[in-house]
Amino acid sequence: MRISQLDGRRVALWGWGREGRAAWRAVRAALPALPLTLFCNPAEAAEAAALGDALLDTRAVADAEALSAFDVVVKSPGISPYRPEALDAAARGTRFIGGTALWFAAHPQARTVCVTGTKGKSTTTSLLAHLLRAGGHRAALAGNIGLPLLEVPDEPAPEFWAIELSSYQTGDVASSDVRPEVAVVLNLFPEHLDWHGSEARYVDDKLKLVTEARPRTAVLNAADPRLAALDLPDSRVVWFNREDGWHLRGEALYRGDAFVFDTAAVPLPGRHNRGNLCAVLAAIEALGVDAAPLAPAALDFRPLPHRLQWLGERDGLAWVNDSISTTPHASLAALDCHRERRVAILLGGHDRGLDWHDFADHLRQAAPDAVVTMGGNGPRIHALLAPLAAEGRFALEAADDLADAVARARRLLGGQGVVLLSPGAPSFGAYRDYTERGRHFAALGGFDPDAISAIPGLGVA
Numbered sequence: 001m002r003i004s005q006l007d008g009r010r011v012a013l014w015g016w017g018r019e020g021r022a023a024w025r026a027v028r029a030a031l032p033a034l035p036l037t038l039f040c041n042p043a044e045a046a047e048a049a050a051l052g053d054a055l056l057d058t059r060a061v062a063d064a065e066a067l068s069a070f071d072v073v074v075k076s077p078g079i080s081p082y083r084p085e086a087l088d089a090a091a092r093g094t095r096f097i098g099g100t101a102l103w104f105a106a107h108p109q110a111r112t113v114c115v116t117g118t119k120g121k122s123t124t125t126s127l128l129a130h131l132l133r134a135g136g137h138r139a140a141l142a143g144n145i146g147l148p149l150l151e152v153p154d155e156p157a158p159e160f161w162a163i164e165l166s167s168y169q170t171g172d173v174a175s176s177d178v179r180p181e182v183a184v185v186l187n188l189f190p191e192h193l194d195w196h197g198s199e200a201r202y203v204d205d206k207l208k209l210v211t212e213a214r215p216r217t218a219v220l221n222a223a224d225p226r227l228a229a230l231d232l233p234d235s236r237v238v239w240f241n242r243e244d245g246w247h248l249r250g251e252a253l254y255r256g257d258a259f260v261f262d263t264a265a266v267p268l269p270g271r272h273n274r275g276n277l278c279a280v281l282a283a284i285e286a287l288g289v290d291a292a293p294l295a296p297a298a299l300d301f302r303p304l305p306h307r308l309q310w311l312g313e314r315d316g317l318a319w320v321n322d323s324i325s326t327t328p329h330a331s332l333a334a335l336d337c338h339r340e341r342r343v344a345i346l347l348g349g350h351d352r353g354l355d356w357h358d359f360a361d362h363l364r365q366a367a368p369d370a371v372v373t374m375g376g377n378g379p380r381i382h383a384l385l386a387p388l389a390a391e392g393r394f395a396l397e398a399a400d401d402l403a404d405a406v407a408r409a410r411r412l413l414g415g416q417g418v419v420l421l422s423p424g425a426p427s428f429g430a431y432r433d434y435t436e437r438g439r440h441f442a443a444l445g446g447f448d449p450d451a452i453s454a455i456p457g458l459g460v461a
Contacts, residue, residue: 001095001102003030003106004030009071011070012037012038012072012073012074013027013038013039013073014039014073014074015078015079016038018151019148019150020076022151023099023148023150024038024053036053037059038059039059064084067089067094068089071093071095073095074097075096075098077100077166077168077169098168100173101176103150104176104178107178108178111160111161112161113287114209114213115163116183116206117185117186117188118187118330119186119327120273121164121166122324123304123307124184124186124276124279125143125163126162126304127280127298128283129141130298131281131291131295132160133457133461134297135293138157138461139158139159139160140158140163142162142458143163144166144168144169149163152459158460167205170207170208173208173213176213182216182217182219182286183215184220184279185207185221186279188207211230211232217238217286218238219238219239219240220237221275221279236286239282248263248271248274248275251274253277253278255281255291260295263277263298269308269337270334271336272333277295277298281294281295305454308320309438311447317417317418317445318417318418319441320338320419320420321441322423324438325424335362341417342417344369344408346372346374346406348375348376349423349426349430350375350428350429351376352377352426356380356381357384363388364393367393369412370413371385371395371397372412374399375425378398382396403440403444406441
C-alpha cells in the first residue's frame with residue numbers, strides 16, 4: 001500500500017517512537033488534509049499536541065473496539081500484531097501495516113539489500129554500506145539500525161540501499177509486494193518471544209524476508225542448520241560460510257579456493273562478525289559488483305556502539321559494552337571473544353522467558369571468572385547457575401541494578417580483567433533502550449557516554 005492510497009480512508013497511527021513519528025511526517029507531507037488518529041500514552045500525546053497538527057487526534061486506549069473503527073492502522077514495529085486487540089480488529093477488517101511496508105511500496109525500483117538475523121545484523125548492514133561506499137558507490141544505510149526508512153530523503157538518490165530489518169519488520173517487506181533485490185539472513189536463535197508468542201512463530205516471521213518477500217537473491221548462512229534446510233524456489237540462493245563461496249579458514253578470507261586477505265586486523269570483534277564479512281561480500285557480488293577488491297576496506301571499518309564495543313581501560317580493568325546483547329547466545333559469543341582473559345560478565349534484564357540452559361552448559365566447559373546477575377530475569381539466571389558456582393567454576397553474585405553490578409565486578413576482578421556488559425536480555429523497565437543502558441555502563445566505567453554512542457554512516461553517502 002502506498003501512502004497516496006490512504007487518502008479518503010480512516011487512518012490511525014499506533015505508537016509514537018521514532019518509527020511512529022517518521023510515519024506521521026511522511027503521511028502528513030503527502031496528505032496534508034487527511035485526518036489522523038494517534039494511539040499513544042499521555043506523555044506522547046502532549047508531545048504530539050505540540051506539533052500543532054489540527055487534524056491529529058490523540059487517544060490513550062487502543063483496544064479492539066477503537067482499532068476496528070479504522071480502515072488502516074500504521075503500527076510501530078515494537079507493537080505486536082499478535083496482541084489480542086490487534087487480532088480482533090484485523091478480523092473485523094482493519095489492515096495493519098508498518099512504515100517499512102509504506103517505504104517499499106513507494107520504492108519498487110530501489111536496489112535494496114535487506115539484512116536480518118538474530119545476531120550481527122546491525123554490524124553486517126553497516127559494513128555492507130561501508131564497503132559499497134569504499135568502492136565508489138552511493139549507498140544508503142537505514143532501517144532498524146537507527147534511521148527509519150521513511151526518514152531518508154529520496155534525493156540525492158542512492159545507487160544501493162543497505163537496510164537492516166528486525167523480526168518485527170520482515171513481514172512488512174513481504175506485505176509490500178515489492179521484491180528486495182538481495183536478502184541476507186545471518187542466523188536464527190530464539191529471540192523476542194514475548195512479541196512473536198513462540199519460537200516457531202519467531203522463526204517463521206524472521207524468514208518471511210526470504211519465504212514470502214521472494215528476493216531475487218537470498219544470501220544465506222550455510223552454517224545455520226535451519227537456513228541450510230530452506231527451499232526457496234522463487235529466489236536464487238547464494239551461500240556463505242561454505243567452501244565454494246565466501247568463507248574463513250582460520251583468520252584467512254577465501255572466495256572458493258582463492259585466498260583474498262588476512263582478516264586478523266579487521267576491527268570486528270568475534271569470529272561470528274568476521275563470518276558476517278563473508279555475508280557482506282556475497283551480497284555485494286549478488287548486486288553485480290566485484291567484491292574481492294573491496295574486501296580489504298573492512299580494515300577501515302568503524303565498529304558500532306553497544307556491540308562488543310571496546311571502551312578502553314581504567315585502573316587495570318578493560319571495559320566492553322555489549323548492551324545490545326538480548327539473548328543468551330549473544331552473551332556466549334561475547335564471552336568467546338574474551339576467553340583468553342579474566343572476565344566478569346554482567347547478565348540479566350527484562351525477562352522474556354528465554355531458555356538459559358545452553359548458556360549454563362557452556363559454562364561447564366568454558367567459564368568466566370565471575371558472573372553478576374541483575375534485572376528482572378536475574379534471579380532465574382542466578383538460580384540456574386548457582387550449582388555450577390557451588391562447584392567452584394566461577395564466582396556468582398546478585399546485584400540490585402547495573403551500578404551495583406559494576407561495583408561487584410570491580411571487586412571480583414581485583415583490578416585485573418574485563419568487565420563485560422553482555423546482559424542477554426532487553427533493557428525494558430530499567431532503561432528506555434539498550435543505548436541508554438550502554439551509556440550508563442560507560443559512565444559507570446569512567447567513560448564519556450556521548451563519545452561512544454554515535455552510529456557512523458547513517459543516511460546516504
